[in-house]
Amino acid sequence: RMERGQAPMDLDIATCSEKLGAQLLTGFTDAEASLARKDDERRRFAHSVRHLRQCSFPLEVLKSGLAVRVEKAKASKEDDRVHILNAIAGREIEALDETPFSEHEGYDRVNIELSSTFAWASWQASASKGITEELSIPQACRQNVWM
Numbered sequence: 001r002m003e004r005g006q007a008p009m010d011l012d013i014a015t016c017s018e019k020l021g022a023q024l025l026t027g028f029t030d031a032e033a034s035l036a037r038k039d040d041e042r043r044r045f046a047h048s049v050r051h052l053r054q055c056s057f058p059l060e061v062l063k064s065g066l067a068v069r070v071e072k073a074k075a076s077k078e079d080d081r082v083h084i085l086n087a088i089a090g091r092e093i094e095a096l097d098e099t100p101f102s103e104h105e106g107y108d109r110v111n112i113e114l115s116s117t118f119a120w121a122s123w124q125a126s127a128s129k130g131i132t133e134e135l136s137i138p139q140a141c142r143q144n145v146w147m
Contacts, residue, residue: 013121015061024057024121025050054125062126065118066140071100071107109146116144 013024023029028036028050036046070088075081085100088110101107119140126132 013057013065013118015058017058020056022053022057022061024054024062024118024125026117026121029053051124051128054122055128057122057125059131062118062122063135066115066135066137068111068114068118069107070110070114071103112140112143113146115140 015022027033028046032046032050032053035042035049037043071085073081075084079097082098082100083096085104085107086096086098088106089101089104090106091098119135119137122135123132123137123141126135126137132138
């Protein structure tokens, strides 16, 4: 997107378990943003709420996001997986049904971009827990030369 003069895309990352939903966003939720626009005291409160929300994001999901490999991902329909991988690899529309490559530089780029998105979104929460280096957050961010 940046190469085409467009702003980077915000990605909301959400997960849920039997008991709890969790969001890891690059910015505020709508409610947090509304608070942040009010006054200084509410802006500080909105930042605190955002920080607590991001700290509650499950560590195992975060680790999976940092280690994402689209070429190994599953889809609800095999045709969708094939089409997605072929589109990432830059195949023409007529070739979207072909067997996907096992490796491709397009996969590498998407893996890096997704991993760095998780890393940037989780930086503050991982730093407050003292696990930034353990999760290789700075390295994931540095790898994304397209950001």
